[in-house]
Amino acid sequence: MPIPPDELLEITLRTLFVSGVATLLGSLIGIPLGTFLALTRFKGRRLAKTALYTFYGFPPVVAGLIIFFILSGKGPLGQLDLLFSVTAMIMAELILVIPLVAGITLSSVAEVDRSVLDTARALGASVRQVRATALREARSGVMTGVMVAFGGAVSEVGAAMLVGGNIQYQTRVLTTAIVTETRMGNFDYAGALGGILLLITFGIYYVLGYFQERGPR
Amino acid sequence: MTPLLELENVTRRYGEVDALRDASLTVGRGEIWGLLGPSGAGKTTLLRVAGLLETPTAGRVVFDGQPAMADRKESLALRRRMAMILQKPVVFRGSVMRNATYGLRVRGYPEHQARGLVSPILDTVGLTEMADRPAHTLSGGEVQRLAFARATVLKPELLLLDEFTANLDPANIALLEKGVRQYRDGGGTVMMVTHNLAQGKRLADRVCLLIGGKLVEAGPSHKFFEGPETTQAKEFLNGTMVW
Numbered sequence: 470m471p472i473p474p475d476e477l478l479e480i481t482l483r484t485l486f487v488s489g490v491a492t493l494l495g496s497l498i499g500i501p502l503g504t505f506l507a508l509t510r511f512k513g514r515r516l517a518k519t520a521l522y523t524f525y526g527f528p529p530v531v532a533g534l535i536i537f538f539i540l541s542g543k544g545p546l547g548q549l550d551l552l553f554s555v556t557a558m559i560m561a562e563l564i565l566v567i568p569l570v571a572g573i574t575l576s577s578v579a580e581v582d583r584s585v586l587d588t589a590r591a592l593g594a595s596v597r598q599v600r601a602t603a604l605r606e607a608r609s610g611v612m613t614g615v616m617v618a619f620g621g622a623v624s625e626v627g628a629a630m631l632v633g634g635n636i637q638y639q640t641r642v643l644t645t646a647i648v649t650e651t652r653m654g655n656f657d658y659a660g661a662l663g664g665i666l667l668l669i670t671f672g673i674y675y676v677l678g679y680f681q682e683r684g685p686r
Numbered sequence: 687m688t689p690l691l692e693l694e695n696v697t698r699r700y701g702e703v704d705a706l707r708d709a710s711l712t713v714g715r716g717e718i719w720g721l722l723g724p725s726g727a728g729k730t731t732l733l734r735v736a737g738l739l740e741t742p743t744a745g746r747v748v749f750d751g752q753p754a755m756a757d758r759k760e761s762l763a764l765r766r767r768m769a770m771i772l773q774k775p776v777v778f779r780g781s782v783m784r785n786a787t788y789g790l791r792v793r794g795y796p797e798h799q800a801r802g803l804v805s806p807i808l809d810t811v812g813l814t815e816m817a818d819r820p821a822h823t824l825s826g827g828e829v830q831r832l833a834f835a836r837a838t839v840l841k842p843e844l845l846l847l848d849e850f851t852a853n854l855d856p857a858n859i860a861l862l863e864k865g866v867r868q869y870r871d872g873g874g875t876v877m878m879v880t881h882n883l884a885q886g887k888r889l890a891d892r893v894c895l896l897i898g899g900k901l902v903e904a905g906p907s908h909k910f911f912e913g914p915e916t917t918q919a920k921e922f923l924n925g926t927m928v929w
Binding site: 582584585587588589590591592593594595596598602605606608 | 737739759762765766768769770771772774775776779788789792794836837840846867
């Protein structure tokens with residue numbers, strides 16, 4: 470029995486919401502973090518960079534497990550009763566998104582020619598303004614980081630299943646719906662859901678790509 | 687009157703190499719200083735230390751009577767009283783106008799006011815027609831003119847120029863040198879690195895010669911070019927210095 474259209478719409482919107490919010494929050498944290506690591510010299514910087522890159526390959530299911538423990542009854546945030554909610558799913562995806570955005574931002578900002586930063590300082594820019602200038606110069610790379618992060622978030626299934634629980638009308642998203650339909654033997658329908666997911670991803674990338682190219686040259 | 691800039695026994699070391707050793711220099715207001723010397727002599731390092739882009743390994747920089755260090759937060763206010771054009775000027779993303787207004791915008795000028803201040807200077811350096819063009823499409827000479835406009839619009843008390851006419855044709859050199867004289871006539875002070883001895887002779891009131899990171903001679907330009915005191919300066923000027 471295929472998913473009714475209204476439920477399909479709801480699943481699709483929830484998918485966009487969870488991955489969109491995770492990408493947005495991840496970018497708000499990851500972009501400044503990556504910029505800081507790219508431009509600031511401090512003891513332990515190399516270690517911090519290596520740790521960040523290590524998190525590139527962080528298994529989603531482990532991210533889900535961490536959030537599961539934190540939000541479970543005996544966990545530190547167990548009282549908030551957030552397990553098997555959209556918030557829990559966003560939290561798990563955030564763990565995956567932040568390293569991607571921060572790491573790609575770090576690489577892109579570090580690539581900015583040092584003379585660009587010197588020119589900014591020589592014209593009176595403060596440390597914060599130099600960072601903003603570097604970020605602006607690296608904006609194509611930073612946008613790539615955001616796009617990769619969104620791709621990771623929208624296609625994620627392990628963590629979403631673990632902390633979301635794939636509950637109908639509550640936490641089901643396209644990826645978990647695909648798994649459910651496949652298990653039920655509805656392969657055609659699962660394939661159709663996969664097509665919708667691809668289409669959404671294409672649309673989002675198209676818009677982000679537009680902003681990436683549209684920026685000042 | 688307090689000198690505008692004093693370098694007191696400044697040393698700048700990179701790893702094991704002393705790019706600048708124990709250099710002392712006093713720059714008075716309204717002077718044009720020419721920093722001369724062979725490649726690798728420490729001219730750019732001296733300029734960067736003076737412009738508070740580098741912190742001396744030893745010694746100190748005093749600007750308008752106030753000790754200044756590049757890595758101190760409070761030095762930003764002093765750095766905003768200077769402007770520097772790097773040896774190979776670069777442009778930021780965005781239009782020529784956006785580049786030209788950069789220094790004003792970081793000082794908090796609203797966009798429209800910054801544009802108004804920049805327009806006459808862009809006209810002076812012949813870039814008015816290109817104001818809305820992406821800056822990365824400019825030729826090398828146009829970038830150098832843009833860099834000059836971008837720095838001088840700030841009306842800095844100290845203008846630091848590193849080979850600011852390198853690779854320019856004679857007409858553009860004349861244009862920018864005229865700009866430097868006008869800037870000085872308006873009360874500004876200039877320190878310029880140049881490999882072009884003729885330019886040093888034309889523009890500088892005072893010169894200093896750096897060799898191997900050491901400041902070997904400093905004084906009035908005419909005296910330096912007509913009767914240098916040290917053997918090294920004589921050899922440098924007549925081209926017999928061996929490196």
